[in-house]
Amino acid sequence: MKTKYMNPYLAGVLLGLVLLMAFFFSGRGLGASGAVKSVVVAAVDVVAPEHTANSGYYSKYVGEGKSPMKAWLVFEMIGVLVGGFLSGAFSGRLKWKVEHFPGITANRRLIFAGMGGILFGFGSQLGRGCTSGSALTGMASLSVAGFVSMMVIFGTAFALAFFLRKNWI
Amino acid sequence: MGPLVPQEIIGADWNLFIAFAIGIGFGFVLEQAGFSSSRKLAGMFYGYDTVVLKVFFTGAITAMLGLLFFSLFGWIDLNLIYVNPTFLGSAIVGGVIMGAGFIIGGFCPGTSVCAAAIGKIDAMIFIGGIFLGIFFFAEGYPLLKDFYMSGSMGPLKVSDVFGISGGVLALIVIITAIVMFKLGELAEKRWPREEY
Incomplete structure (x- = not known):
């Protein structure tokens, strides 16, 4: 059937090539939830820095010289926002809905x-x-x-x- | 030769810029494929639209073959590629919770960000939910830690478990994917869909 979206197999090959480039350049793959984790850690660190310093979970990501937002996945997900927006603009799909x-x-x-x-x-x-x-x-x-x-x-x-x-x- | 940043062929300061550029490609492809629509994603589980199956498996196989061939040509050192470690219990229970989140919410984290980028309000609410869910996990971590850390198997590969080469495993995955693609095409003929 006719569709306004890209052929799924072509999209899959392109997705695979993007993932391959992540491996080739940075030695790691794609991700998404890890970026939200960084935002959660950074937000809790602003609101309750003592809590993050003493917690078994947050303390891994905060402290001297560590900045949770300066992470690979955070920058990658900012790119996803930009790329998704560009694609939506390109195909006329930008709409509050x-x-x-x-x-x-x-x-x-x-x-x-x-x-x-x-x-x-x-x-x-x-x-x-x-x-x-x-x-x-x-x-x-x-x-x-x-x-x-x-x-x-x-x-x-x-x-x-x-x-x-x-x-x- | 590769991976370039871990071997310092490209400076580490470039890594975040590379992440941003790769993210643009990731978001663009997801949106072009239609992953910005929860109804299209959920179609996978009712048979009326199997785009998730086709894009996901074609993507995984392309990258899998890319890594194997790059390694064969000496373009990449697979020992320097991050392999996510296996903790069987938490992977299974976490996967069950994520699967429930998928069919209830209609997105996964990557697709929700992509959908939010074109103005889908349901996706923005989903992202707010992810934020809360991660916060609940972080606050509950002292209680969850023992289970979270149990059953560590390290960065284990499927090919090593079955004692086969990466190439043979890739072939099995490709054959499985082709069979599933055929089933997907049949399902789409059986259950009609609208265009979202």
Whole structure:
């Protein structure tokens, strides 16, 4: 069928080449949730610096000479914002919008988006990376963690799809 | 030769600029593929649009083959490439929570940022959720630490587990992907979709 989007196989090859360039230049793959983690650490460090210094989790990222925002993933995700915006501008898709299945209200969509985000954020920390950082990058480097993340994330979403069908179809 | 920054062929000060440039490519490709639409992403799980499957696997395979060939040509030293370490228990439980987040929220972290960049408000709320979820994990870390650190297997590769070469593993992944692509095409014929 005719579509306004790029051929998915061509997009996949381009995505793979971007990932390959990350490996070739920086010796590491892509990621996303790690950048949000940096923002969380930086924000908590501003509000409660004593808490970050004493916490087993935050203290890894703050302190003398360490700056959580000066991280590879933070700059990469700023690039994603720019690249996504450019693509949207190029293809005429820039628009303020709550996108949802017509069978549900915009408010319901927003509530579920928020809940999904909380789960994804929490899970990405426990699982050491999200779909980009653990699954996609991990698979390209043949890592067991990458294949496990991919299978468990997609497997769980498939298993729960029936219960959430009223939100989507 | 590669990777260039870890071997100091390119100075470390360039690394963040490279990250930014690579991010632009990443965001542009995701948006062009349609990953800025939660309805398109969720289509994967109802069979009406399998773009996620096609882009994700084609991407993983392209980069996988790229690394193997670059290594073969002597262009990259695979020992200097970061391989994410495996902690089986937390990877599985974290993956289950992420999978639930995916079907409930309609995005993953990378795609939500891409969607927010073109004005999707649901994606911005999703990002706010990620922020909270990470904050909850960080605050709960003392309770979670034992489980988080358990079952460490190091930077283990699938090819080593099964005692096969990276090339044979890549071939198996490619054959599996082609079968799944065919199934995806069949599913799209079976369940009609709109264009988002």
